[in-house]
Amino acid sequence: MNYARRRSGAYRPLAAQSPKATALRRPPVRATPLSRVAAPLPSSATTGRHSTLGHTGCPTLLKAPVASTSRVAAPSSLRPTRQSTPTILAQRSTPHGPTRNVAAPPVAGRVRGAPTATRPPSELSQLKDKLLLLEQELISKTDQLKSKDDQIKMKSELVEMLKDSLESTKIKLETVSMERDTLKDLVTTLKDQLEQQKATIEKEAARSKDLIEQLDEKEAAMRKLHNDVVDLRGQIRVAVRVRPMLKTEEEVSSASIIEYPSTNAISFNQGAKPSGTFTFEKVFTPVFSQQSVFANIEDFILSALHGYNVGLIAFGQTGSGKTHTMRGGEADDEGIIPRTASYLFNESKKLEATGWKFEFSLSFMEIYNNEAFDLLNNHSIVKLRLINHTVSLDGLTEHPLTKQSDMAGLLNVADRNRKTAATKCNEYSSRSHAIYMWKIKAQQRSTGISTSSVLKLVDLAGSERAKESGVVGQQFKEMTNINQSLSVLQKCINMQKAKSTHVPYRDTKLTQVLMDCLGRGNSKTMVVVNINPCNEQAVESKRSIEFAAKMRETHIGSAVQQRDL
Numbered sequence: 293m294n295y296a297r298r299r300s301g302a303y304r305p306l307a308a309q310s311p312k313a314t315a316l317r318r319p320p321v322r323a324t325p326l327s328r329v330a331a332p333l334p335s336s337a338t339t340g341r342h343s344t345l346g347h348t349g350c351p352t353l354l355k356a357p358v359a360s361t362s363r364v365a366a367p368s369s370l371r372p373t374r375q376s377t378p379t380i381l382a383q384r385s386t387p388h389g390p391t392r393n394v395a396a397p398p399v400a401g402r403v404r405g406a407p408t409a410t411r412p413p414s415e416l417s418q419l420k421d422k423l424l425l426l427e428q429e430l431i432s433k434t435d436q437l438k439s440k441d442d443q444i445k446m447k448s449e450l451v452e453m454l455k456d457s458l459e460s461t462k463i464k465l466e467t468v469s470m471e472r473d474t475l476k477d478l479v480t481t482l483k484d485q486l487e488q489q490k491a492t493i494e495k496e497a498a499r500s501k502d503l504i505e506q507l508d509e510k511e512a513a514m515r516k517l518h519n520d521v522v523d524l525r526g527q528i529r530v531a532v533r534v535r536p537m538l539k540t541e542e543e544v545s546s547a548s549i550i551e552y553p554s555t556n557a558i559s560f561n562q563g564a565k566p567s568g569t570f571t572f573e574k575v576f577t578p579v580f581s582q583q584s585v586f587a588n589i590e591d592f593i594l595s596a597l598h599g600y601n602v603g604l605i606a607f608g609q610t611g612s613g614k615t616h617t618m619r620g621g622e623a624d625d626e627g628i629i630p631r632t633a634s635y636l637f638n639e640s641k642k643l644e645a646t647g648w649k650f651e652f653s654l655s656f657m658e659i660y661n662n663e664a665f666d667l668l669n670n671h672s673i674v675k676l677r678l679i680n681h682t683v684s685l686d687g688l689t690e691h692p693l694t695k696q697s698d699m700a701g702l703l704n705v706a707d708r709n710r711k712t713a714a715t716k717c718n719e720y721s722s723r724s725h726a727i728y729m730w731k732i733k734a735q736q737r738s739t740g741i742s743t744s745s746v747l748k749l750v751d752l753a754g755s756e757r758a759k760e761s762g763v764v765g766q767q768f769k770e771m772t773n774i775n776q777s778l779s780v781l782q783k784c785i786n787m788q789k790a791k792s793t794h795v796p797y798r799d800t801k802l803t804q805v806l807m808d809c810l811g812r813g814n815s816k817t818m819v820v821v822n823i824n825p826c827n828e829q830a831v832e833s834k835r836s837i838e839f840a841a842k843m844r845e846t847h848i849g850s851a852v853q854q855r856d857l
């Protein structure tokens with residue numbers, strides 16, 4: 293804008309111009325033109341024109357400015373004509389008063405003795421343009437310098453800020469490193485404490501392991517003593533197993549009223565009418581797994597390897613878990629029957645180390661509608677004959693078992709042959725009594741002792757009430773037979789308990805087959821009474837428990853080892 297004004301030729305005295313314009317023009321006027329001028333500048337006295345000093349005190353040409361370099365000859369019209377020491381009249385503004393014309397002091401080197409050159413207007417114009425360009429350049433440089441200055445200022449401020457920030461970061465870093473050191477110390481302390489606690493725990497674990505082992509030993513010793521007492525007394529062992537509620541039952545049944553006052557006791561919490569507490573050899577609550585149930589009875593089964601007749605009978609109302617307890621499912625769900633096979637093989641191997649040799653053979657049969665059938669021989673009929681208080685099973689096949697893995701095949705054959713029918717009470721209720729018999733021959737060459745014992749694992753059919761089951765026709769007949777055989781069984785036990793001279797074992801096929809287990813024989817017998825946990829079945833469950841209590845008091849005579857003569 294300054295440039296444009298100048299190009300238009302509207303030159304004015306600097307004092308009359310805007311302060312900004314004056315400021316912008318100051319440097320070229322003060323520095324370059326005056327010091328380099330070779331020819332004396334024309335004064336108003338010689339040229340008739342006014343030369344004005346701005347507030348800088350430097351001369352400024354009003355119309356045609358003189359070239360500012362010594363190399364440029366001044367135009368002749370501008371040469372001084374009257375005096376060799378020209379005086380430049382300039383307007384000075386004083387701080388105290390208005391601007392006045394003063395005689396400018398002679399400028400050294402500019403006027404004194406300097407030749408005066410006359411310059412053509414075109415050259416002057418060129419010079420003027422050059423001067424303008426230079427002024428422009430100077431202004432731009434000044435601006436640049438100012439901006440650089442600003443930048444430097446900003447940068448130095450930034451540097452200050454960065455310094456501050458660095459300082460505070462340093463402080464923070466020191467704090468963090470102190471904290472880190474503190475944490476390191478803490479970690480070391482905690483590690484030490486952890487090590488100490490580990491050592492204490494290990495010590496405690498070893499101690500409790502010892503205690504558990506001692507407890508196990510004591511429990512085993514107590515169980516053995518108890519078994520011996522039961523053997524001496526010749527009683528039936530009775531255990532109770534309460535199954536868990538099935539999912540479908542949980543949805544409709546309220547919390548079970550069955551309670552467990554101790555590890556071998558059970559009671560029914562019926563509010564105003566408490567049932568009292570029943571005590572048995574063992575009470576398996578719903579949390580007992582198949583494996584833990586077996587672990588509790590394996591010693592009893594071992595007696596069969598030692599030459600004793602052993603009978604283990606699952607009893608209970610329909611759907612109470614008898615088949616699950618005896619046969620079970622696959623893998624972890626395996627019941628007592630398949631587990632017995634692996635147990636007997638393992639234990640016999642141990643005894644073989646002491647010179648014993650064992651032979652096993654299996655017979656599976658079922659009693660359906662008071663008839664006996666061979667489960668391993670196409671369901672053929674088995675004839676029962678009683679000879680001197682001993683039952684003979686004519687037609688029942690015996691299957692040698694030389695390796696444990698053969699057991700699964702035999703069980704599958706028997707499963708297929710078992711009669712099952714659906715009823716309202718239990719969808720897959722088994723309708724027959726299943727008896728799995730092991731004949732075990734043992735011989736010890738060194739002593740010449742040999743024994744022949746029988747192990748009977750019995751899964752009884754479930755009792756059920758005709759009214760509840762709603763069965764008719766063939767199933768009603770089945771149910772009547774089942775109930776009759778079970779009621780004869782109960783009668784036999786009651787009479788045996790009462791030491792009656794006549795016990796009606798002959799009345800049913802089931803009681804004939806179980807005769808040796810229930811009294812007239814030399815058998816160690818255990819009954820597992822299965823209980824349905826649902827409150828709707830509480831009456832039936834209580835009836836089973838009461839019968840179990842009676843069985844427990846039944847004297848069946850002490851078992852003796854079945855030595856071969």
Ligand SMILES: Nc1ncnc2c1ncn2[C@@H]1O[C@H](COP(=O)(O)OP(=O)(O)OP(=O)(O)O)[C@@H](O)[C@H]1O
Pocket residue numbers: 534535536538608609610611612613614615616617718720721722723752753754755822
């Ligand atoms: N301890 C248990 N854990 C889990 N489920 C069980 C248990 N006992 C029984 N059950 C389940 O309860 C249902 C009835 O059991 P189970 O068939 O063994 O009864 P049951 O007394 O043999 O019946 P029935 O006399 O009519 O043959 C089955 O579905 C079985 O899987």
